[in-house]
Amino acid sequence: MTWWERTALVVFMVLFMECFAWAMHKYVMHGWGWGWHKSHHEPHDNAVEKNDLYAVVFAIVPIALFTVGMWYEPLWWIALGITIYGAIYAFVHDMLVHQRGGFRWVPRHGYFKRLLQAHRLHHAVEGREGTVSHGFLFARSPAVLKEQLRRHAAKRAAGPAVAADRDVMAGTTSRRPVDAEHATS
Ligand SMILES: [Zn+2]
Ligand SMILES: [Zn+2]
Incomplete structure (x- = not known):
């Protein structure tokens, strides 16, 4: 070769x-x-x-x-x-x-800050469903990811009763509020 x-x-x-x-x-x-x-x-x-x-x-x-x-x-x-x-x-x-x-390094700008924010937003939702940003080296901007989280949350709130029941059974309805400040600090 x-x-x-x-x-x-x-x-x-x-x-x-x-x-x-x-x-x-x-x-x-x-x-x-x-x-x-x-x-x-x-x-x-x-x-x-x-x-x-x-x-x-x-x-x-x-x-x-x-x-x-x-x-x-x-x-x-x-x-x-x-x-x-x-x-x-x-x-x-x-x-x-x-x-x-x-390891303690909090990047304040650039590519690594974007990766950090994106994966923190992945952890913004508790449970299996409704999560965003599943990649690691390619990350979408925090603004796009927050919009996706908002849409997922809205879809759940307006979802059919059957889906809600299923979520309760799976124990995935509890969720932390999406804390934008925390994610971008
Ligand atoms: Zn993680
Ligand atoms: Zn995950």
Whole structure:
């Protein structure tokens, strides 16, 4: 392989992983996989969350690809792209937004502030449904996300009784008010 091919493969995989992570988060973690992800949306003082099991499961893929990649080179570079995405994700999501590992940096402007605000708005809704901003490295502006939250809330308030009953059964009706100031501080 040429260096150009290797670089292209790594960059492609980082971008692909953002799409994959978005879809996983939106449709699996907030869908049938909520059982593990729920722990990430609840306040707690534990060092680890059941949600961390996702990271463990997803790590199996690049480990396997690195291994097979010793015989078939493209897979090794694909594994590297996935690993780089994992590292960026851990920095943005776990350290920057959730301040795990004692990391304390609150960006005041620019791209990282936008990521921070967007993921805080993801956590503005308690429960599985009605959340916004499921991506991590590409984030929409806080104004757009707040508008989406408002629409979701309005839809719920005006929703059919059947949906409301279902929400009560699932215990997802309690919600924190969307605190715009908190999210943009
Ligand atoms: Zn979530
Ligand atoms: Zn989070």
